[in-house]
Amino acid sequence: MEEPTVKEEDIIHNQTSTKEMYDAEKPRCLLSHPADSPHNLSVGCDPKLPLGCFTCGGKTTVRRQDYLHFHCTTCDVKFHEGCQTRPRRITHPYHLQHPLTLFYRNPETGIISNIIPYSSPYESDTSDPESNSSGEGKSELVDIIPSKSDIIFDKCTWCGKDFKGDVWFYRCLICGFCLDLSCALTLPPLTIANPKSHHHSLLFLPRPLLVPCDACGLVNALEPSYACFQCNYMIHQNCIDLPRVIKITRHHHRLSFTPFGPPLISLCRVCYKEVDIKYGQYSCQHEDCSYVAHSKCATHKNVWDGTELEWETEESDENEDIAPFKVVGEDLIKHFCHKHHLRLKKHDGFREAEKQCRACVFPIVSHQFYHCKICDYSLHEVCAGLPRKLDHALHKHRLVLDPSPLHDYRNMHCSTCSRAFTGFRYKCSEKICQDRTNLNIDVSCILVPEYFTHKSHEHPVVISTSYSDTDEILCNACQGTCWQPHIKCTKCDFAMCYTCATIPNEVHYKFDEHPLTLCHGESTGAK
Numbered sequence: 001m002e003e004p005t006v007k008e009e010d011i012i013h014n015q016t017s018t019k020e021m022y023d024a025e026k027p028r029c030l031l032s033h034p035a036d037s038p039h040n041l042s043v044g045c046d047p048k049l050p051l052g053c054f055t056c057g058g059k060t061t062v063r064r065q066d067y068l069h070f071h072c073t074t075c076d077v078k079f080h081e082g083c084q085t086r087p088r089r090i091t092h093p094y095h096l097q098h099p100l101t102l103f104y105r106n107p108e109t110g111i112i113s114n115i116i117p118y119s120s121p122y123e124s125d126t127s128d129p130e131s132n133s134s135g136e137g138k139s140e141l142v143d144i145i146p147s148k149s150d151i152i153f154d155k156c157t158w159c160g161k162d163f164k165g166d167v168w169f170y171r172c173l174i175c176g177f178c179l180d181l182s183c184a185l186t187l188p189p190l191t192i193a194n195p196k197s198h199h200h201s202l203l204f205l206p207r208p209l210l211v212p213c214d215a216c217g218l219v220n221a222l223e224p225s226y227a228c229f230q231c232n233y234m235i236h237q238n239c240i241d242l243p244r245v246i247k248i249t250r251h252h253h254r255l256s257f258t259p260f261g262p263p264l265i266s267l268c269r270v271c272y273k274e275v276d277i278k279y280g281q282y283s284c285q286h287e288d289c290s291y292v293a294h295s296k297c298a299t300h301k302n303v304w305d306g307t308e309l310e311w312e313t314e315e316s317d318e319n320e321d322i323a324p325f326k327v328v329g330e331d332l333i334k335h336f337c338h339k340h341h342l343r344l345k346k347h348d349g350f351r352e353a354e355k356q357c358r359a360c361v362f363p364i365v366s367h368q369f370y371h372c373k374i375c376d377y378s379l380h381e382v383c384a385g386l387p388r389k390l391d392h393a394l395h396k397h398r399l400v401l402d403p404s405p406l407h408d409y410r411n412m413h414c415s416t417c418s419r420a421f422t423g424f425r426y427k428c429s430e431k432i433c434q435d436r437t438n439l440n441i442d443v444s445c446i447l448v449p450e451y452f453t454h455k456s457h458e459h460p461v462v463i464s465t466s467y468s469d470t471d472e473i474l475c476n477a478c479q480g481t482c483w484q485p486h487i488k489c490t491k492c493d494f495a496m497c498y499t500c501a502t503i504p505n506e507v508h509y510k511f512d513e514h515p516l517t518l519c520h521g522e523s524t525g526a527k
Contacts, residue, residue, distance in 0.1 A: 217279030359383035
C-alpha cells in the first residue's frame with residue numbers, strides 16, 4: 001500500500017493555528033526536569049515517527065489530522081499531538097503507594113496495551129480512503145503487552161465514571177487501580193500549610209470523601225479532599241478558600257461564612273431546603289435578621305458575583321435615589337421615563353378598553369392606572385412603581401431599568417422567558433456582563449416573586465438559578481426543557497419554565513364580556 005501523502009494546502013491552516021496556540025502556551029518536554037529551564041517543543045508535520053512517540057510508542061499515524069507532532073531538540077524525542085501532555089508513567093497523589101502506567105483499552109476486544117493499534121491517541125478514521133486497513137505500518141506494542149486482563153477496566157477507580165469508547169487511562173500494574181485522564185490531570189498538593197478555612201495545616205486525603213464536607217455539608221466523592229486529624233475536620237479542596245464575606249442580590253445585607261449555625265431550624269433562602277447547623281453556612285450578621293444560606297447555594301456562579309468583601313467597607317444604599325417618580329400633586333406624578341406628568345385615574349371599562357401599559361405591554365384592566373392626557377401614555381400602577389435599580393434573584397448583579405424604545409430588534413427577546421417584547425426591560429448594571437450576555441429581562445418576569453405559591457401546584461415554589469449546565473429539567477406545564485432560570489418546588493420535583501410561569505391567570509378578550517381564566521388541568525365544568 002502506498003504511503004500516505006500530505007498536501008501542504010490541506011493542513012497549512014491547521015498547522016499554523018496549532019503552532020500559534022502552542023507557542024503561546026509553550027508546552028514543555030516531559031523529560032525536562034521541573035527545576036531546570038523547560039525544553040520547549042516545536043511543531044512538526046509527518047505521518048511517520050521513525051523512533052516512535054515517546055509516550056505511546058507509535059510510529060505511524062493514518063489520519064491526516066493526526067500528522068501534527070511535537071519535537072524536543074534537546075532530548076531528541078517526539079510526541080503525537082495529545083501525547084505531549086501524557087507522561088508514560090506517573091506518581092499521582094490519588095495513589096501514592098504505586099506508580100501508574102499509561103494504557104489503552106480497546107472497547108471491542110477488551111485488550112489493554114501501552115499503545116493503540118494505529119499508534120495515535122485517536123481512533124482510526126475508517127471512512128478515510130487512505131486508511132491503512134491491511135494492517136501494514138502498525139506499530140509494535142512496547143513495554144508490557146497484556147493479552148486480556150483478569151481485572152475489568154471499565155471505570156475510573158477514583159470518580160467511578162465509566163470509560164466510553166476508545167480510552168486512554170492510567171493503571172497500576174500491582175493492584176489494578178486506574179484513573180481516567182481527567183482525574184489524572186488533577187494534581188492536588190499533599191499539604192496546605194495555612195488554609196483560609198482552618199487554623200491547622202490540612203493533609204491531602206488520598207481516598208474519596210464519603211462523609212459530608214464540614215464546610216458545605218455535601219458528599220462529593222469526585223472532589224479531592226483534605227483533613228485535619230487533630231480536629232477531625234474534613235473539607236473539599238474547593239471549599240478551603242470559600243469567601244468569608246459576600247453580597248448576593250437575594251438579600252440587602254452582606255452575608256458572612258460561619259462554620260456552624262445556631263441551634264435553630266432554618267431554611268436556606270436560596271433553595272429553601274433545611275440548613276444543617278453542624279456544617280458551614282452563610283448568614284446575615286445584622287440584628288433581627290435571620291437570613292441564612294447553604295455554602296454552595298450562596299456561592300453558586302449564578303447567585304454570587306465572585307467578589308469577596310471581607311476587607312471592604314459596607315456602604316449603605318439608603319441614600320441612593322432609586323424611586324421611579326416624584327409626587328408633584330394630588331394623584332399627579334412626574335415619572336422619569338416620560339416628559340409629561342401622569343395622573344392617577346379610574347378605569348372606565350368601555351372607553352379604556354384599548355389602552356395598553358407601556359411598561360409590560362399588557363392591556364390595562366386594573367381599577368386605577370397612570371395616564372398622560374397629552375400623548376395618551378399609560379402605565380399600570382404597579383409598573384409605574386418599578387424601581388430604577390433593583391437587586392433581583394434572576395441575576396447576580398444589580399439591574400437597571402431601561403424604558404427606552406428598542407432600536408435593535410435582535411434584542412427584543414427576554415433573557416428569562418424568551419418571549420419577544422417591546423416594553424420596559426431590566427439590564428445588568430455591569431458593563432462587562434452586559435456586553436457578554438446582553439441581558440434583557442421584561443417586566444412580567446421581574447414581577448414574579450422569589451418565593452410564592454403558584455396556582456398550578458400545591459407546594460410553594462422558588463426561583464431557581466443555581467442549576468448545572470448539564471441538568472435536564474423538564475417543565476411540568478409544557479414538557480419542554482428548562483434551559484434558563486425557572487421556578488421549582490421546595491418539596492418535590494415540580495418545575496416550570498418562565499414562559500409558562502408568566503402566563504397571566506386572567507385575560508380579557510374583546511369578543512367576550514367576561515374575563516377568561518387560565519386552567520391548570522382541572523375540569524372547567526363545561527359540557
